Amino acid sequence: MNILSVRNLKKYYNTGENKVKALDGVDLDIRKGEFLAIVGTSGSGKSTLLHMLGGLDNPTSGEVIIDGRNISGLSRDELTIYRRRKIGFVFQNYNLLPLMNVYENIVLPIKLDGIKPDNNYIEEILKLLKLEDKKYFMPNQLSGGQQQRVALARALAIKPAIILADVNWCSLFGCVSSV
Numbered sequence: 001m002n003i004l005s006v007r008n009l010k011k012y013y014n015t016g017e018n019k020v021k022a023l024d025g026v027d028l029d030i031r032k033g034e035f036l037a038i039v040g041t042s043g044s045g046k047s048t049l050l051h052m053l054g055g056l057d058n059p060t061s062g063e064v065i066i067d068g069r070n071i072s073g074l075s076r077d078e079l080t081i082y083r084r085r086k087i088g089f090v091f092q093n094y095n096l097l098p099l100m101n102v103y104e105n106i107v108l109p110i111k112l113d114g115i116k117p118d119n120n121y122i123e124e125i126l127k128l129l130k131l132e133d134k135k136y137f138m139p140n141q142l143s144g145g146q147q148q149r150v151a152l153a154r155a156l157a158i159k160p161a162i163i164l165a166d167v168n169w170c171s172l173f174g175c176v177s178s179v
């Protein structure tokens, strides 16, 4: 079964005389359980694609189907709820709330949905991402890689159908040279 399908997806940016075809007819199928990395040079359209897949921005044309639902057909409100329950999104700039600690950031989307956090599961995620001793730290007390892992923990905590992560691989898992 495909957890995500994309058909002829286009995103053209028209800012005055600067026309950019950021995506120009993307087709993609991702099966349930599949792990896929999209690699490309800076400016090649990776973030744009992820934003379209996550319903964060509207494509110029084309279809995005996640877990059997065509998200292009959803209203704004439906999309907000669908996104919060089904899609774990890790932003390129992490988007952590600066006045909330690590734990509060992680459980925020769950609480917005009026659900009680599964604290055993949250502890498991914190251990997995080596953040168990940072639970009560504020984002500005963390390294870039640690902040990115908090953003990943927040995405995992909602038990989403799919995780879309706009990540720097090196800051997550370490590289010999930094990029």
Ligand SMILES: Nc1ncnc2c1ncn2[C@@H]1O[C@H](COP(=O)(O)OP(=O)(O)O)[C@@H](O)[C@H]1O
Residues within 6 Å of the ligand: 013, 014, 015, 020, 022, 040, 041, 042, 043, 044, 045, 046, 047, 048, 049
């Ligand atoms: N909001 C925007 N307005 C105009 N052009 C944009 C906008 N966002 C991205 N672009 C352009 O789209 C192209 C792809 O950008 P992006 O998806 O951010 O690339 P990547 O994430 O692969 O580095 C770039 O040429 C960029 O300048």
Ligand SMILES: [Mg+2]
Residues within 6 Å of the ligand: 046, 047, 048, 092, 166
């Ligand atoms: Mg990018």
